[in-house]
Structures are given as C-alpha cells and as structure tokens.
Amino acid sequence: MLFSQFNSNNKNRQVLVDGVNSDKIPHALLFFGPSESGKLAHALAYIQYIFCLDKKNNDSCGVCSNCLKNGLLMHPDVHYIFPVASSKNNQKPVSANYLELWKKNVLKSGDLNLETWTEIISKDKKNLVIYVQEIYELEKKINLKSYQGEYKVFLIWNANKLNTQASNKLLKSLEEPPTKTLFILISESKEELITTVLSRLISIKFQPNNNSEKTISESKHMLFAETFVEWVRLCFNANKKNKINDLVDLVEKIASMNRTKQLDFLNYVTENFRKSFLYNYSLKNQLYLDIPHENFSVERFSCFVHRKNIFLIFNKIEESMYYITRNANSKLLFLDLSLTLSKLIYKENKVENDLT
Numbered sequence: 001m002l003f004s005q006f007n008s009n010n011k012n013r014q015v016l017v018d019g020v021n022s023d024k025i026p027h028a029l030l031f032f033g034p035s036e037s038g039k040l041a042h043a044l045a046y047i048q049y050i051f052c053l054d055k056k057n058n059d060s061c062g063v064c065s066n067c068l069k070n071g072l073l074m075h076p077d078v079h080y081i082f083p084v085a086s087s088k089n090n091q092k093p094v095s096a097n098y099l100e101l102w103k104k105n106v107l108k109s110g111d112l113n114l115e116t117w118t119e120i121i122s123k124d125k126k127n128l129v130i131y132v133q134e135i136y137e138l139e140k141k142i143n144l145k146s147y148q149g150e151y152k153v154f155l156i157w158n159a160n161k162l163n164t165q166a167s168n169k170l171l172k173s174l175e176e177p178p179t180k181t182l183f184i185l186i187s188e189s190k191e192e193l194i195t196t197v198l199s200r201l202i203s204i205k206f207q208p209n210n211n212s213e214k215t216i217s218e219s220k221h222m223l224f225a226e227t228f229v230e231w232v233r234l235c236f237n238a239n240k241k242n243k244i245n246d247l248v249d250l251v252e253k254i255a256s257m258n259r260t261k262q263l264d265f266l267n268y269v270t271e272n273f274r275k276s277f278l279y280n281y282s283l284k285n286q287l288y289l290d291i292p293h294e295n296f297s298v299e300r301f302s303c304f305v306h307r308k309n310i311f312l313i314f315n316k317i318e319e320s321m322y323y324i325t326r327n328a329n330s331k332l333l334f335l336d337l338s339l340t341l342s343k344l345i346y347k348e349n350k351v352e353n354d355l356t
C-alpha cells in the first residue's frame, strides 16, 4: 500500500518517512489510537516504504518487486501476528493458522478492525488472544537471516491482546533485538499493554481520518476512471483494424497530460490491475474495486488478470513509469504500453480458455 492510496496523517507520515530517509528506523514502534484512524494502513504503507527499491516523493513506487510483494502482503521478511481463537481442535493456535484469511480481509479493505476479525474467525465471538506460543514462533524467525539481507519486520496487530505470558516473553526480544529488526505494535490504547513492554516502544498517536482529503483523492479517481475504462476497452480491441485509430487518439490524449499526471494515472492503473487480480484470484464478490463507469464490469475484467500475466503487466507499467521520469516520448511510450497490454491480456486469456 502507498501512503497516497489512503487518507494518511501528514504529520505521522512525515515522522516515519524521515526516519527511513535518514536511516534511523527505530527497533520498536507502537501505533495507537481509535479504530478508523488508519493505524494498520499506515503501518503497511510504512513497511512498503522501507522495502521500496525506488522511493519517490516520500512514498513507495508501488511497482518495484518489493512493493508488489508488500502490496499483496507476501514479502518474505514481513511477519504478521494477530489475535486468534482457540478451539477444541486447536488448543494452541497461532497466527499462521489463520494467515491467509487475515491477509484476505486486510487486502479487501486496506484496514481491518478487531470486531470484524472476531466475527470472522470465531462463531461465538470469543475473546481473541495472542498466546505465548506465538512468541516462540517469532523467536525462531528472529534468529533466521532475512531473505533479502535487509530488514525483518514483525507487525503485531492488536498487541493489546497479548496475554501476560506472551507479553513477558516478547519483552526479551524487544530488549535485545538483532540489528535490522523492526517491531510495529498496533493497539487502540496504550494502557492495555504492560508497562515494561510499553517502555520499550516509541509511540505514535493516530486520530480518525478527516474526510475532506479523501474527497480530493476520490475526485481524482473519478477523473481517471473514464480514461482507464476507455483505454482498457481499446487495448482489448487493438487487433481490430478499425479500432487502432481510436487507440492512437486516446494515447495522444493521455500523452497530453503533464508527466506527474501520467504517473498518477499509471499508479491508478496498477492499483486497478492489482485489485482485479485479487478479485479474480481469491476474493470474488468481496473486494472493493470502485470504478464508476456504466460500461465497466469488474467481474468480466478480472478474468483477464491472473497469475500468468500479472507480474508481466506490472513490469511493463513499471518500465513505462521509469521512462516517463526520464522524459521519454509519451505518445510512443503509451502506444507501446497499450499494445503490450493488449497482447498480455488477450493471449494469456486464450490459453486459460483452452485449458477450461
């Protein structure tokens, strides 16, 4: 997730980003504040920023290989810990037992609250807990080398649900963390954490969002939605003779935007492809992909975005964004991108159809 994808708190964002830019990333942070204050979204954007290979304007690029992994919560050096429910069959549950379910629900909304999560994993709405066995698992991971030789991050969502045993055990890791290890604890209140744990954390307070900024980003998306739908439609039809002229006309229109807007547009395109992939792949009827256009069907579009082409599509968009920043000829660039996308979405889908 990018900071620009949600209504981020400018002050907190600046503090976090400055730390990364000056190579002063703390060992342990606490994000606290009421629900709806975007704590988890900030944490995910922050993590993505730390790992991003091509940081720009105090935000991650959204398209490098690390951003793609973090955008799908699949980065191997980022570990997620959250409260779970014990059951007859599983007396000692850990987050790993529910990881895919948790990720799906976070990706669906970009945030998640404890109440919703409780309803999802416990029919009788049991009190969820982070048990001590979770910290044993954490200790195993902490001592392994990170996959990329860089940071290892442990995100503890709803850390107020750590039971006493787990809190005390976690304390040891917080006291002597290996280098390049970052803990991010998230909690609605500070008071629910034990004081010894709290004393090890740098706290950052979050407030509920104000909606005015959201409206600005929404209206920007409204503006891009029409161009996006038209563009995708023409990409699908690029092999038809009478449509190529329409595609060239649209490409000229896109290329006439200034370069910052072209990059914004491609970020918007990337996000739509990412969401469509998730929709098609694992989140049917759940994912919120809002493209306000009467001729656009998420269901139909998402069938064309799948395992075989998603990374090729991302790579091509990333390459195009790079050349835009290098002042490449925008008309040629967008035409080339359109034709490549056309091949990727059309050909790969044909293969899929043949298999079914």
Ligand SMILES: [Zn+2]
Residues within 6 Å of the ligand: 051, 052, 053, 054, 055, 060, 061, 062, 063, 064, 065, 066, 067
């Ligand atoms: Zn990146």
